[in-house]
Amino acid sequence: MALLIGEFEQTVDAKHRLAISSSLREQIDPKEDGKDFILVLGPDRHLWLYPDQYYRRLLATLKRSPLPDRQTRRIDLLFAMARLLKPDAQGRVVLPEKSMQRAVISEKVTLVGVFDHIEIWPGDEWDTHVRDSLPTYGEVLYEVSDRAGGAVNSDAS
Numbered sequence: 001m002a003l004l005i006g007e008f009e010q011t012v013d014a015k016h017r018l019a020i021s022s023s024l025r026e027q028i029d030p031k032e033d034g035k036d037f038i039l040v041l042g043p044d045r046h047l048w049l050y051p052d053q054y055y056r057r058l059l060a061t062l063k064r065s066p067l068p069d070r071q072t073r074r075i076d077l078l079f080a081m082a083r084l085l086k087p088d089a090q091g092r093v094v095l096p097e098k099s100m101q102r103a104v105i106s107e108k109v110t111l112v113g114v115f116d117h118i119e120i121w122p123g124d125e126w127d128t129h130v131r132d133s134l135p136t137y138g139e140v141l142y143e144v145s146d147r148a149g150g151a152v153n154s155d156a157s
Contacts, residue, residue: 002028002051004113009123012107016095020049021111024118025091037093039083042119045104047095049118052084 008021020037028034034053042048050058062075081102085093095105106122121129133140 001054001116002033004028004115004118006113007126008111010109010111012095012100012105012109016097016100017092018095018109018111018120019090019092020087020118022091024111024113025087027113036087037085037118039085039093039095039099040078041081041099041102045102047099047103047105047120049085049093049120050116054116 004024004027006021006023008024010019010021012018028051032053033051034056036052037049038052038055040048040050081099083096083099085095087093103120104122104125105120106124108123110121110123110126112119112121112126
């Protein structure tokens with residue numbers, strides 16, 4: 001699984017092309033995670049990009065039944081609105097019109113590596129989020145440290 005980290009300012013051009021930073025692309029193993037992307041609409045209405053093979057493995061973990069159930073009906077949009085994006089030779093993908101209409105997006109965006117996926121934030125919204133989050137950043141670090149310490153301790157038992 002790729003570990004995607006960093007923040008990268010980019011522009012969505014008039015043809016809806018978005019360059020995926022080479023620094024992000026280098027963090028993805030094409031043999032293990034795939035060379036294409038699956039585009040999904042995140043819960044905050046930002047567009048998220050997952051390496052395609054990794055995303056397929058994630059979906060394979062969902063419990064499936066030949067008969068429809070309420071839970072499956074509730075996640076139908078997850079599949080319907082997802083799109084396979086194939087980067088061109090320069091690492092650019094074309095964002096579908098409908099995906100852009102449904103998302104919170106702007107011409108100037110920040111690509112943010114978030115563990116296993118890339119989030120596409122409007123640049124000014126990302127800057128505001130960082131500014132507003134910095135005062136509690138230290139507490140987040142302590143919380144992550146506590147969680148990691150608990151995982152390490154439970155592995156040792």
